Amino acid sequence: MNAMTKTEEAKLDAASPMNMIQAINSALDIMLGRDPNVLTFGEDVGYFGGVFRATEGLQKKYGLNRCFDTPITEGGIIGTAIGMATYGLRPVVEIQFADYIYPGYDQIVSEAARIRYRSAGDFTAPMTIRTPYGGGIFGGQTHSQSPEALFTHVAGVVTVIPSNPYDAKGLLISAIESDDPVVIFEPKRLYNGPFEGYPDKPVTPWQKVEGNLVPEGYYTVPLGKARTVREGQDVTVLAYGTMVHVAVAAATEAGVDAEVIDLRTLAPVDLEAIVASVRKTGRCVIVHEATRTSGFGAELSALVQEHCFYALEAPILRVTGWDTPYPHAFEWEYFPGPTRVARALKQVMVG
Amino acid sequence: MNAMTKTEEAKLDAASPMNMIQAINSALDIMLGRDPNVLTFGEDVGYFGGVFRATEGLQKKYGLNRCFDTPITEGGIIGTAIGMATYGLRPVVEIQFADYIYPGYDQIVSEAARIRYRSAGDFTAPMTIRTPYGGGIFGGQTHSQSPEALFTHVAGVVTVIPSNPYDAKGLLISAIESDDPVVIFEPKRLYNGPFEGYPDKPVTPWQKVEGNLVPEGYYTVPLGKARTVREGQDVTVLAYGTMVHVAVAAATEAGVDAEVIDLRTLAPVDLEAIVASVRKTGRCVIVHEATRTSGFGAELSALVQEHCFYALEAPILRVTGWDTPYPHAFEWEYFPGPTRVARALKQVMVG
Amino acid sequence: MASTRTAPPAKGLKNSRALSLRIPEPRFRPGEKADFSSLVIPEAGATPRPEVDTAPKDMRELAYGMIRVLDRDGQPVGPWNPKLDPATLKRGLKTMMLTRAYDDRMYRAQRQGKTSFYMKCTGEEAVAAAAAMVLTREDMCFPTYRQQGLLIARDYPLVDMMNQVYSNAKDPMKGRQLPVMYSSKKDGFFTISGNLGTQVPQAVGWAMASAYKGDDKIAATWIGDGSTAEGDFHEAMIFASVYRAPVILNIVNNQWAISSFHGIAGGEDATFASRAIGYNLPALRVDGNDFLAVYAATEWAAERARSNLGATLIEHYTYRAEGHSTSDDPSRYRPTDEGKIWPLGDPIERLKQHLIALGEWSDDKQQALYEELVELVRAAGRESETHGTLHAGERPSIKTMFEDVYKEMDWRLVEQRQELGI
């Protein structure tokens, strides 16, 4: 783990080794405390504290009005949140699983993303949609999806995916403060601890991960900025969410001096960081859990070849989920684990 | 126009110079006539014959039950069509504009696309969704969108875009006969005549386009097969829908010997045709109207560089709509017209 | 146990009658003679007016009645008479007439190629005009494309409306929106969406925000009869009911959704107002062509919302007297005289008649006002056209095309703007 840069470390006076749920909870707690316009709601979010417990204790602390349960209608949740945001509030809504965001898709694509533009800034919809995504938990087809590419294609929406508690908290605070609508996909497989993609290896809880210290107070991680997780000379690996940890493990497994970049924000992506790294290494492997065709890896691949064509020494490779739904029994055959990523790393080295 | 191959020409005994609406209407007419399980419905589709008149006369000819109006609910239209398809019917539904498909998105992504897989073939949803898409008609934000990439990412759905009346009819018949759910985006700017992207040039109606002959009877154009519209040696242009005509015009404008490929089916795309052409030309320009980031051009770019890396002599370029909503007054600044495509063709030639 | 029965075997033994589908059809098609004599329309004054704090379950019948104030002779009758003074009535009349004059001019402008598209609200002017007078500018209206009357009632400059329709250099929407898709926050007018139904949950959310803040603003939203079929409508009703949002949910039942009659939206067997019943929300059904009735119903619903009693659904029973839009030709799907014999008449005529019956107005005054308003619109039109029309004259600056996608332009938009060479 190399989760923090030097300047960030300065703020760690009062910090604790939170897991990702605690970090998210802390971000919400802080923002509910700082800004009376912040409120949070969603299915089972209130008294129960959310099925993943991200809002635990918040209703008790801030009252029924600030953190509450909603009817089971993702369209209604997002539609009303848009109305609130145009009033001047900063709603943070939870969609219980990213697989269930589609009934609210029209409100995101046609409304939240467009309101500023179509009204020439007369109205804006500063709101945050949090939703757990990704596989690795035997969730089957509808508790494992990675639909991020369906959002990166939508102009007007910011798409964010953290890979560790520090970023999850800092990015969530940035999202809530952002004047644009932000969708944060939370890698649910990482809630309790980093996961390198070895299903049989026991998981280390975040609390025991070296260097995992999350400040108790307010701080932000900027939107639109990637982070280099592992420096390397030979190949650039572009990853986000759970795949960041898989990529680091794969570099070790392959014995390749890979530079692993955690994108953190997918749209707008940190092109500068990507280009600088690929120009240095001359090689690139892209990793994501989502279905390959038209996944966000396609955009990354296109960007890299557009901006680094003359630096590339081998084809850019994509290691991704297959073009199938996520099959319950084949979790580890579907999940792009370190062995598949390592193979790509070796392959890209021979060109 | 080079719309047909030799074998296809054989069928032109009874053919007429239909426009694209007539061709689509003819496909529906033929399939309603051949198969009692085919029926068609959607908003204003019945008595009125559809706002673009694609279903004109069909209610009169086949009766209320075979062609009817629906409530304004894209989710309901697609959801009930899925139910019908699982019964054994072959519903063909119209979504009035592709911009309005999002309320039905969950039913497409989570249901139509998944039913075969999740039931291990016990149930299937053979159905066709037709919807006019694309710009060039001063339709503003919500009558101009090109959301195809939001479907190419969905495993289980076939995505089709015709560029001329012959293909529109033949692909629609193939779609109706397909046992998989198919979404056909119809380039509404091409309904009446081909459009090269010069807004000031008068449009030639399809009826007057040389070689535009559509068989009156039954025929199919296979799904998954591209078509070379213009042969060339210097650069491959990958396009679909309206952009096919723009690309051909741009080749002339640029004076570049471009090979223009009309993809026709986007998912599964005809990789073989693409690779063969790019390996020959060594250069590639991709054109689409949709927003650039995570558009289908990204997938094409990724595929090309994965499969033709060592053949590429210059970076693959994307000419696309901007990462903004489609702005009413700036139709021609947004629309990727022949001038922009020609510039890319020249640029890719210098590398 | 002779009187007992066995469950049928899992296979067979069913009633073997062949099922069939029912596809609703309007009673009259082009070429046929429309005839509304069988339409059941309650008499003016007949529908009771409960107190606003009545429990919804005790006033369900309102969803099947019809609030009407003006009788055949233009006299106000019954408990819903809002008892407005002549000055207020004249303001209402003027708003409706100005709306119609504005519509007429912009419709012609589209026909002249000055813009791409236009939508009139002819015959439905009372719906927006009366509501705008009940609500304040601090309240927020979430309209469809057919409530331009809200802006006109609030004296929003006609020139600015036209600038939007023309997408010209002074278009407040910077050329980005289809014509008629206005937005004016300061006038309590929400940015109109091209996607039907989406504004309804947004209005509920906005109203919830006001309540959340302990403010006193309420929201109102309008949706067409056809569009109530969208899931958004239902989702909005649930939120409105569960959180008791201070919002007025208006359904404008103008009988048609482009070419589909109200029966295709489920409006033949049940009233649209009755949709509220399953959510324990009160529903009013109103003669939408009776300015006084719309006024009174809106006032009742607003009072209920402001008293923290929650949402009300209002169905405005009216008729879309003209085509859906400039892209439509209604003679292809309904008798051309249907609108003329529509039994609830024309809202402008009816309010005029009422003012005349009060001794406050005359045909001459009506004619004079009409000419004055036409001239007002003409002058505004001339001014607006100096700033350009869609295909001629000035446009907004092209570089604004890349602005307002996000608060700040990111590298993608900067790069793309450069690519366009501006």
Added chain:
Amino acid sequence: MASTRTAPPAKGLKNSRALSLRIPEPRFRPGEKADFSSLVIPEAGATPRPEVDTAPKDMRELAYGMIRVLDRDGQPVGPWNPKLDPATLKRGLKTMMLTRAYDDRMYRAQRQGKTSFYMKCTGEEAVAAAAAMVLTREDMCFPTYRQQGLLIARDYPLVDMMNQVYSNAKDPMKGRQLPVMYSSKKDGFFTISGNLGTQVPQAVGWAMASAYKGDDKIAATWIGDGSTAEGDFHEAMIFASVYRAPVILNIVNNQWAISSFHGIAGGEDATFASRAIGYNLPALRVDGNDFLAVYAATEWAAERARSNLGATLIEHYTYRAEGHSTSDDPSRYRPTDEGKIWPLGDPIERLKQHLIALGEWSDDKQQALYEELVELVRAAGRESETHGTLHAGERPSIKTMFEDVYKEMDWRLVEQRQELGI
């Protein structure tokens, strides 16, 4: 004109009372004593039984009543008594008991790590058991994850159900689905979706297809109280109403949606059955723990559908006696004894009591049947486990992972399968 009024100015002059939000809360939380004595539950036999061809508007009150047949002593009373013979009653009892025994075993299997997830329907067994006996295999059921009883009633092999739960080598779904997401077309059981609400418009479409074909099959679908908030539910009601689809729309109101009580879905102020009123559909509200009542209501709705009179909504009033799923812990959000004091009792107990009252059954027979069924389940479990469990033993062939995405595998899947090395 002293009695007339002026419209308020556009700004100000409002009622200045601060608004507030209402967030519904259940009456009892953990640590509190649940008390249902104030719950209004109609007496058995009290709700009338209209003819199936009665106009929906003439039977709206059914949406607020409750069809109940078994009285406190287990005697059948009133017009809804389906008068079933003892053999049929015993079949119903056995189905419910087998469902419960199956649930218990699979729940334990999950706890033992043999699969990832499980969901019980404890306390709600009557809902599926009775419906399955009324409907035939040619009809199609569109269930949620809580109607496993439908399959059990149709003698679908327990072993196959278990194979699905274990995603083992013999799993009919080839390891692709989350446990409990069964599918069996030949038994009229539609593939269960993980996405709530989507099956409702599908059921309507399937029913429309039967009517379109002139067939005599009907559809039935189930949705939870919480899930009725999804737009799909409303969209399905519109289609069902407009095209008069032969479908039964069941709402299983088990009072909870994971941790949210029914009030969050709008079920506190209005009944879920009353949602049908706005669509002119008849609605029955049924004691969901009374096997005879569920049977009778389903029979009535099925007869209506088969007579081409269209759809019926049925609200089954019941109680989710256990946690939402193996991932849930209800003691965190409701009193642990709530289920025990739930006034409508347990459906198995009540049918048993009825059979005893009829002189057809005894506690001993009940115990013997229970033991027999537990043994049946145990044997099936043992057999299923020989084909593997989620993390041990055989699985379906990995290459099937790439099949059935499309009818034919395209080059992408072929290439990807090769990439995986199989």
